[in-house]
Amino acid sequence: MSIDLSQFHQVFFEESYEGLDAMEQGLLDMDMVSPDAEVINTIFRAAHSMKGGAGTFGFTQVAEFTHVLETLLDQIRSGQRAMSQDIQNLLLKSVDCIRQLLQDLQAGNDPDLTESTTLKGQFEEILSGQSPVPATADKSDAPVDDKKEEGGGGWLVRFIPEVTLLQTGNEPARMFRQLADLCDNEMQVSLDTSRLPVFTSLNPEECYLIWEIRIEKTINKEDIEEVFEWVTDDAEIIITPLDAGSAQAPVAETKVTAEQPKIEDVQAKPAGAANPVSTEKAAVKQPAKQQESSSIRVSIDKVDSLINMVGELVITQSMLGQLGQNFDITRVQRLQEGLAQLEHNTRELQESVMKIRMMPISFVFSRFPRLVRDVSISLDKKIDLIMSGENTELDKTVMEKIGDPMVHLIRNSIDHGIEKPADRVAAGKPETGTVHLNAYHQSGNIVIEIKDDGAGLNTDRILQKATEKGLVAEGANLTQEQIFDLIFQPGFSTADVVSDLSGRGVGMDVVRRNIASLNGSIEVSSERGRGSRFVIRLPLTLAILDGQLVKVGEEIYIFPLVSIVESIQLDDRAINNVGGHSDVLQLRDEYVPIVQLDDVFNIEKEKRSIAESIIVVVETDGEKIGVVVDELMGQQQVVIKSLEENYKRVDGISGATILGDGTVALIVDISGLSKMSGTSAKILDGSHKAA
Amino acid sequence: MSAVSEINEHSNMEDDVLTEQYLTFIMADEEYGVDILAVQEIRGWESATPVPNSPRYIKGVINLRGTIVPIMDLRQRFGLEIKEYGEETVVVVLKIFTSTGARTMGIIVDAISDVYDVPIGDAKNRGLGDNQNSNFIKGLVTVKKHMVILLELENLLTIDD
Numbered sequence: 001m002s003i004d005l006s007q008f009h010q011v012f013f014e015e016s017y018e019g020l021d022a023m024e025q026g027l028l029d030m031d032m033v034s035p036d037a038e039v040i041n042t043i044f045r046a047a048h049s050m051k052g053g054a055g056t057f058g059f060t061q062v063a064e065f066t067h068v069l070e071t072l073l074d075q076i077r078s079g080q081r082a083m084s085q086d087i088q089n090l091l092l093k094s095v096d097c098i099r100q101l102l103q104d105l106q107a108g109n110d111p112d113l114t115e116s117t118t119l120k121g122q123f124e125e126i127l128s129g130q131s132p133v134p135a136t137a138d139k140s141d142a143p144v145d146d147k148k149e150e151g152g153g154g155w156l157v158r159f160i161p162e163v164t165l166l167q168t169g170n171e172p173a174r175m176f177r178q179l180a181d182l183c184d185n186e187m188q189v190s191l192d193t194s195r196l197p198v199f200t201s202l203n204p205e206e207c208y209l210i211w212e213i214r215i216e217k218t219i220n221k222e223d224i225e226e227v228f229e230w231v232t233d234d235a236e237i238i239i240t241p242l243d244a245g246s247a248q249a250p251v252a253e254t255k256v257t258a259e260q261p262k263i264e265d266v267q268a269k270p271a272g273a274a275n276p277v278s279t280e281k282a283a284v285k286q287p288a289k290q291q292e293s294s295s296i297r298v299s300i301d302k303v304d305s306l307i308n309m310v311g312e313l314v315i316t317q318s319m320l321g322q323l324g325q326n327f328d329i330t331r332v333q334r335l336q337e338g339l340a341q342l343e344h345n346t347r348e349l350q351e352s353v354m355k356i357r358m359m360p361i362s363f364v365f366s367r368f369p370r371l372v373r374d375v376s377i378s379l380d381k382k383i384d385l386i387m388s389g390e391n392t393e394l395d396k397t398v399m400e401k402i403g404d405p406m407v408h409l410i411r412n413s414i415d416h417g418i419e420k421p422a423d424r425v426a427a428g429k430p431e432t433g434t435v436h437l438n439a440y441h442q443s444g445n446i447v448i449e450i451k452d453d454g455a456g457l458n459t460d461r462i463l464q465k466a467t468e469k470g471l472v473a474e475g476a477n478l479t480q481e482q483i484f485d486l487i488f489q490p491g492f493s494t495a496d497v498v499s500d501l502s503g504r505g506v507g508m509d510v511v512r513r514n515i516a517s518l519n520g521s522i523e524v525s526s527e528r529g530r531g532s533r534f535v536i537r538l539p540l541t542l543a544i545l546d547g548q549l550v551k552v553g554e555e556i557y558i559f560p561l562v563s564i565v566e567s568i569q570l571d572d573r574a575i576n577n578v579g580g581h582s583d584v585l586q587l588r589d590e591y592v593p594i595v596q597l598d599d600v601f602n603i604e605k606e607k608r609s610i611a612e613s614i615i616v617v618v619e620t621d622g623e624k625i626g627v628v629v630d631e632l633m634g635q636q637q638v639v640i641k642s643l644e645e646n647y648k649r650v651d652g653i654s655g656a657t658i659l660g661d662g663t664v665a666l667i668v669d670i671s672g673l674s675k676m677s678g679t680s681a682k683i684l685d686g687s688h689k690a691a
Numbered sequence: 692m693s694a695v696s697e698i699n700e701h702s703n704m705e706d707d708v709l710t711e712q713y714l715t716f717i718m719a720d721e722e723y724g725v726d727i728l729a730v731q732e733i734r735g736w737e738s739a740t741p742v743p744n745s746p747r748y749i750k751g752v753i754n755l756r757g758t759i760v761p762i763m764d765l766r767q768r769f770g771l772e773i774k775e776y777g778e779e780t781v782v783v784v785l786k787i788f789t790s791t792g793a794r795t796m797g798i799i800v801d802a803i804s805d806v807y808d809v810p811i812g813d814a815k816n817r818g819l820g821d822n823q824n825s826n827f828i829k830g831l832v833t834v835k836k837h838m839v840i841l842l843e844l845e846n847l848l849t850i851d852d
Contacts, residue, residue: 555741601743643742646795647752647761648850650742656752656759664740664754 012053013106014295016062017099019046021366024095027088028369035076035083043091044073050098052230056174062101065116068123069094075127087126092370094119154183154242155224157213161235163195163206170231172211178227183217190214214242296396298356306352313345354544357397361439361448362390364403368410372435375414382421382432383414389439394446398518398538402448405511409450409534410435412508417454417532427529429453441540445520445562448536457526459483466492484524488512516671519545519560545640547657547667549633550616552597553605556665557629558638558657563670565617565624567632572610585615585626592617594626595677597668600652605630620671627673640667652676710808715839716783716800719771723800724807724832724841731784731795733803736776746850750799755784761850762797768847769824774801787844796848807834814841 026043030036047070054062069091075081097115104111157179161172176189192210196202215224221239228237320338323331365387376383394402418424418433425431436451459480466472466486478486486492490509515522519539526532539545539562547558548567568587575583575594583594594615598605608630615626638657643650643666654669713724739751739762748767752759762782766774782797814830829843 603741603743641757641759643752643759645792646759647742647745647749650744652743656740658754658757658759662754664752664759666740666742666752 009057009106010295012057013102016050016053016102019050020095020099020102022046024092024370025366027091027095028373030083030088032083032085032088037077040073040077040083044070044077047073055178059101059105061111061113061116062098062105065094065098065101065120068120068127072123072127090119090122090126094123154186154214154216154218155221156240156242157211157215157224158238158240159211159213159228159235160237161207161210161231163208165207165231165234167205168231168234170234172207172209175227175231176211176213179213179215179224182223182227183215183219186215186217188214188216216242296357296359302352302355306349306356309345309349309352313342313349316341316345354395355393357395357543358393358540359396359399360391360393361399361446364399364406365390365437365439367403368406368437371407371410372414375411379415380420381414381418383418384432384434385437386434387437392439392441392446394538394540395543398446398540401514401518402536402538405514405536406448406450408508408511410437413450413452413454413532413534417452417456419455442537445537446540448538449533450536451531451533453531456528456530456532457484457487457524458528462486484526487524488522519562543640545638545657545667546635547638548616548635549659549665550597550614550629551631551633552601552629553603555603556633556659556663557597558665558667559616559618559627560654560667560670561635563618563620565619567614567616569614570610575610587617587624587626590624592624592626593677594628595673596628597673598628600673600676618670620674623674625670625674625677627668638665638667708810710810713807713809713839713841714783715804715807716781717802717804718765718769718800719774722804722834722837722839723765724809724839725783725785725844727806729785729787729844731786734782734784734797736780736782736799749850753797755795755797758795760784760795760797762799763848764799766799766801768798769827785844785848787848789845789849794848798847807832807839809834809841 023043023046026039026046030039047066051063051066051070054060054066072081072087073091076083076087081087097119101111101116159172159175161170165172180187190212192212193208195208195210197208202208224239225237228235231237316338320335320342323335323338327335368387369385372383372385413435414433418435419427419429421431424433434453436449438449438451440447462483463472463478463486466483466489467474467476469492471486471489471492472478488508488511492508512522515536515538521537523535523537524532525535545558546561548561548564550557550559570585575585576591578584584591585594586592597603610628613628613630614632615628616632617624617626638659640655641657643653643656650666652669652672653666654672655667656664657667659665712727714727714730715722715724717723737753739753741751742749742761748764750762750764752761754760764773766772776799779802780799781803782799783803784795784797786793786795788794809832814832827843827847829841832839832841
């Protein structure tokens with residue numbers, strides 16, 4: 001029986017990553033003095049199933065490494081060893097190491113074993129050296145304890161599985177293969193068919209065979225036990241030393257002499273043949289693995305509600321179908337009802353389908369406790385991380401992209417924000433600083449706050465630095481918000497010492513760009529000596545957008561509703577002309593540059609006067625521009641489609657969508673539009689001084 | 692047989708000669724061929740949504756069962772005179788696989804002509820100078836005594852301005 005195990009690799013990797021996360025979480029939560037038994041058990045179980053899985057799929061590097069890890073954990077679990085800071089550090093390092101090994105394996109590369117070998121050495125040192133109880137006595141409850149080291153002449157293993165063995169998903173051939181590897185093929189397997197029923201009453205799903213395996217090599221009994229570890233409940237396994245059991249062995253052998261050669265052949269083949277096949281597969285697999293398919297876990301509730309909704313949709317559809325078969329005008333009422341029902345169904349269906357992609361933000365948050373711990377230790381700072389709103393859901397794509405910017409912001413908070421303990425005490429603040437992570441939903445957006453109670457942004461130094469770097473003119477008079485905004489400028493960094501964490505001047509501009517590419521925004525507020533607060537706003541999903549339809553000439557364009565400040569109709573006098581070229585609009589107490597959409601997009605149409613047009617005031621990156629369009633149409637949710645996929649990036653356009661009548665409308669990229677209009681920035685600077 | 696070889700339509704092919712099939716269409720009285728495996732579908736011309744600041748030969752984008760597909764006017768791409776779109780005007784939707792992934796695009800042509808078998812390697816590209824369109828042409832073959840221009844789709848459908 002050969003099953004292509006590689007099809008389960010993806011599942012194994014995902015489960016292992018989850019296991020690693022659980023281990024990390026547990027280790028970080030652990031109370032050194034009196035560790036919670038349940039937490040240790042969780043960690044142990046995660047390590048254990050990872051080891052089993054890795055063994056099954058032939059990832060021996062991982063299996064061997066997790067094995068020593070597991071041994072140590074087992075001692076802690078059974079109270080033979082106390083948890084210590086050193087052990088915690090070592091275990092955390094191993095989690096990283098295993099993650100790296102898995103990532104290498106997943107990418108189809110040969111994993112780098114230097115790290116794991118070093119760590120393994122450290123584990124073994126702990127296990128052998130300072131152990132109060134010798135590590136080998138670990139399983140002292142094993143009955144043949146004193147004979148353990150005596151497998152000098154080899155072992156005789158009698159493997160009597162329950163008939164249900166195969167139904168529990170265990171595969172004897174795999175275990176024999178593993179045994180063969182253990183003893184370098186120096187073993188003989190003989191088969192006892194005495195349990196076989198007559199052919200007519202044979203159930204092919206049951207296992208009637210009994211095996212006897214003669215291992216003619218000196219190996220540890222524990223290693224043999226480990227091979228059968230997964231089936232101890234489903235089988236009787238008798239392991240006897242070969243010399244001691246030599247009296248029995250011939251008996252057993254004579255019983256099956258006739259069968260033996262045949263069985264050996266059979267057994268030898270899979271053992272020999274399976275290996276080349278699997279390596280071959282691995283080789284073939286490699287290129288394909290590059291484009292790894294990602295998957296998500298969806299709670300069964302979401303799937304059930306989806307199924308219910310599809311059921312309702314089918315009912316509505318058949319109802320409408322029936323109505324259509326012999327339709328006359330008197331039944332218009334019912335048709336309208338049916339269509340309303342259909343609309344309701346589809347909307348609900350759309351919402352539930354969207355929800356499938358939604359995952360709690362705790363997936364991102366969970367990596368931060370570790371980060372904060374590591375960074376604060378390396379910087380000698382004391383920091384508490386408080387997290388709230390971990391169950392706030394957001395789209396998986398958004399989540400994948402928000403992780404790195406957040407890491408950056410949190411590192412910044414710790415590195416630049418929170419002061420050294422001594423400085424904090426001097427400033428009359430508690431020695432331990434706090435970083436607060438919060439997430440919540442607000443009007444169709446997800447808001448993520450990163451707040452610290454550190455020193456706050458030093459406006460003087462930011463301004464000084466920006467002047468040095470030529471980002472602002474000497475003696476410029478900027479508002480507090482404008483100064484804060486400078487930290488997002490490319491090439492800006494205020495750290496006096498360039499640490500490996502931050503201060504290289506790349507970062508905040510990248511953070512802002514990443515967030516902007518998700519249609520989100522980032523704001524900062526800060527108070528000297530009290531701390532700073534970064535607020536990230538992101539759309540819940542990238543696939544749908546609330547849009548305002550506008551008409552220019554014959555074309556319909558869509559503006560993202562979030563960026564629209566207001567839409568106004570004005571007479572010509574409200575427009576001033578600057579330098580004979582650019583127009584600005586006086587909007588209450590500020591001047592807003594005007595962009596003619598038909599000019600920027602080269603749309604052919606009859607010119608209208610401003611008085612006949614509508615000005616949509618939009619805001620992007622804190623700048624306002626007024627976009628002149630012909631007509632405002634409805635507002636609707638639109639599904640964003642890629643224009644780049646088959647065409648190319650178009651300046652000022654972020655994507656396309658399909659309208660109710662099946663035609664395509666383009667979605668305007670507001671920040672791109674503002675850049676295209678070109679003049680906006682210059683005029684805005686001027687306007688700020690005027691205002 | 693000289694630089695340009697004679698091909699018979701469909702039949703009479705030597706069994707051991709590997710052939711490729713080409714869909715041909717007419718444009719300005721010349722016959723052009725595209726690899727039939729790249730052809731997704733053939734549809735009538737319907738208006739497209741113009742894309743701002745795109746080359747003149749891109750007429751816009753259409754909704755092809757939920758995918759946004761750009762439409763190119765092949766006459767304008769080749770610098771031929773512009774012709775009003777009429778009843779016979781068709782859009783050939785092509786899908787090609789490039790290093791950056793699959794790409795679907797429609798080309799507007801005057802009319803569809805025929806399907807021919809062309810032996811692999813038979814297309815000749817001799818005597819074509821280095822003019823602006825030679826990039827788009829894979830070679831010339833002769834079918835039933837007249838010339839068919841085979842198009843190089845990857846270059847044709849790559850738009851850089």
